[in-house]
Amino acid sequence: MVMMAGLLLMAVLVIVPFTLASIRHLVVRSGRPGWLCRRLSTRPRSGGIGLGATATEELHAFFNANKRVQIEQRRVQLVLRDDDRAGAPPRTGIDLDGGTAVVQGRVRRRDR
Secondary structure (H helix, E strand, O other): OHHHHHHHHHHHHHHHHHHHHHHHHHHHHHOOOHHHHHHHHOOOOOOOOOHHHHHHHHHHHHHOHHHHHHHHHHHHHHHOOOOOOOOOOOOEEEEOOOOEEEEOOEEEEOOO
């Protein structure tokens, strides 16, 4: 009985999402049917990680305590403010001697 429950849990948590992801991949690659391909290939506007990634991370955290710490740290980083005055690295800055400008954390070099 316990063995059967373990197999059923494995099927629900691993095999079913894998099968659905495989079907999604086939539909997006083939382009048929068109309406479903367009629906599956668009990204959500929220910009966050998807439900499948969240479920996989939670399953990983269930077996590995270090992953739980990593997930909690990511949540804390999303909540904290990132100010220059609070000791965070500057988001903008111009170095005239080096010929670089930093905008939104990216370094761009001036062409000479």
